Amino acid sequence: SYELTQPPSVSVSPGQTARITCSGDAFPKQYAYWYQVKPGQAPVVVIYRDTERPSGIPERFSGSSSGTIVTLTISGVQAEDEADYYCQSADSSSTVVFGGGTKLSVL
Amino acid sequence: QVQLVQSGAEVRKPGASVKVSCKASGYTFTGYYIHWVRHAPGQGLEWLGWINPNRGDTNYAQKFQGRVTMTRDTSISTAYMELNRLTSDDTAVYYCTSQAASFDPWGQGTLVTVSS
DSSP states (O other): OOOOBOOSEEEEOTTSOEEEEEEOTTTTTSOOEEEEEOTTSOOEEEEBTTTBOOTTSOTTEEEEEETTEEEEEESSOOGGGOEEEEEEEEOTTOOEEEOOOEEEEEO | OOEEEEOOOEEEOTTOOEEEEEEEESSOGGGSEEEEEEEOTTSOEEEEEEEOTTTOOEEEOGGGTTTEEEEEEGGGTEEEEEEOSOOGGGOEEEEEEEESSSEEEEOOOEEEEEOO
16 A cells, blocks of 8 residues: 655644645556645545536635645645645555645634 | 435344345336445445446455445335444444435435444
């Protein structure tokens, strides 16, 4: 199996741009997905297939990919965006892996 | 609407087993894989495996092979995840989620507490 590596934490002030990276050998062969997890709540997908944004997710959330690194960008961060964010992918045998998670703090 | 509803919280002693259910509604149950993911206190998300509700085939994470069993009952659109030989490290919220374009929706989660 392989691993996805994320920074443990990212801190930004309200209105600034937050960028959370995720590196892994699976990229770019496999798609990346991003999930937002708030305390006591089930995960919510915010980006799928590298760059797609589900309906209902604010436009300030975007995804990008470059080589073996994928990035979740939150433009104009709001206090409600404070949460843990996990990247996720899969290998060729459909084994799923999550990154270790990044705690986004909005100062 | 599309939703997954899981069974309630469970408490088990070390060495015991637990079986969590996940009932789907609002979509064709056999059309999308069901995955199981857990979230232990202070830890990250951890994938346990998936089941294809149509054929019943499964794929388990290597860490849980031999200890986890995923099944389904298509007549009631319900998937099950059974975990055996529980230890305190298995204390976590267990989620089922349906895989379409992504993992969406998710069940509400089932807290499994392992304590003597």
